[in-house]
Amino acid sequence: MTTTNTILTPGGAADVVGVDFETTKEIGYYRLVWLRFCSRKVALVGAVVLLVLALACYVGPFLLPAQTVDLNVTDLAPFTSIHHILGTDDTGRDLLIRNLLGGRISLLVGASAMLLTITIATVLGALSGFFGGIVDSVVTAATNAVLSIPSILILVIFAKAFGQSILTIVLGIALIGWPPTARIVRSVILSVREKEFVEAARAVGTPRVGIITRHLIPNALGPIVVSASLTIGAAILLESALSFLGLGINPPTSTWGSLLNEGRDKLANPSGIFYSLWPGFMILITVLSFNYIGDALRDAFDPRSLER
Template identity: 35%
Template sequence: MDQPVAKMGTLPEVEKFKANPREIKNQVLKRFLKRKVSIVGGIIIIIFVITAIFGPLFAPYDPLQQDLANNFQGASAEHWLGTDNLGRDTLSRLIYGARISLEISMASVGLALIVGLVLGVTAGYYGGKIETLIMRFVDILLAFPGILLAIVIVAVLGNGLVNTMMAVAIFSVPDFARIIRASVISLKEMEYIEACKAAGASNLRIILRHIIPNSLSPVIVQTTLMMGTAILTASGLSFIGLGVQPPNPEWGAMLSKARELLRSAPLAAIAPGTAITLVVLSFSLVGDGLRDALDPKLKN
């Protein structure tokens, strides 16, 4: 007599074996809070975001307002961080510059994440000639150093805020695509993915409900790190005159103009340089903390 064959579980039965999301979040938060430097970095990022959003409401002066009679002023009660070569208040320009830096980082990294996610998931899940074609394109972009590729893109597209965002986004795509592809390749061989296929789930359903959600840990870490890299790259482009153009108060452009004032008005250069350093370092510290928190292997 034939032995009874076990029936393959239906898709809802396959999907019910999921870890408790609340428990996972608590464990991740607990591991993250153990890293004090990451907490400090997070506090600085929160201050940076609040300044970018609400700072212009309490900025003491218009960042474009010129006062040539009071240029090269040092720190005073009227101008806490002094003035630049055109008499513009350095603190006000620093506050408004935070908004521009936040716009560049969020827009460019968000665009790079979307494009990299599509390329990485498509290449990793379907493989074959599609993967070869996508990854060769990614390798071409990786052949150029990041800042050099951004310079080339801006040189082709032209200067300006939008083109700076596009340049930073394009050079960030390969990192996202490679990380996501690696995660997808390892995930698609898992038993629960095979069970979903056997239960009749479509490729789109598997990708949206299982592949992408379980690939988010390295993506979150990379996104955090790229936020700082985007700010640094945009500031570098503006510093050499290829990014956001004056008189817009972008930190890199401010630093470029202030390098001529190091003797007469050092605060004009120290303030934007310190802001760039603190924000980029903070994103790096938070990214390291998230990497440790999201990877159970590193919890000890």
């Protein structure tokens, strides 16, 4: 005998998922999350776009001719040469290859900043929520202090003080990015730290670290995953903004933001708009894709958000 299970869809109604399960089996929590996520078609499109873009950035340059300086084809307009589809810059370098190589660094910065940001936020949020007292007061004060200062100002000061490298940009973004996620983790920990399963763990002598890592943080996994997907897009935007101001990663390393900055000086040229168009378009579709995925993950982990 079989039964049909239902889940909430983005429309807010309880639609039937076209998969039958035996009554003796239960749908696992993460399977339900996956099914809810898959019901958001725009998020699936975003995931495919990100996969294709990442493959293009990391594999594409190996499949294309080696990057060279050719002064005979400087400032070539896009779609005028089979050998330089997106055109060339003022030194004859192929813009397609430059954008793909720049995408490598931008995606690397976004992913690295996300991992560091989420790690810091999870640790501080969990400690704040679990221990309370002076620990909670210190973390809350640090959170409010960071949030009270404009993010771009902190990044500019950080880059000027410690240099304009990939490492310093990642550290700077993590420094300003952890408070929102830490607040979320703290609130989840506060809501579950007095639950029966936590009290049972205390009763059998489970160390505090074990309680936090095995019982409390897993309950915050949903919000953490959602925050991680949104943090990557925000990190890419911050790096691009910093590079556009000329304070990003030092040349000759290119990012989408630094290519935007280079294109700013070429707008007087009729074909110069395309110089900034390509990296701008890459940033747009990347950030949009991560945001759509983040929205879908939020609804998948917490269907009640669809009703709000």
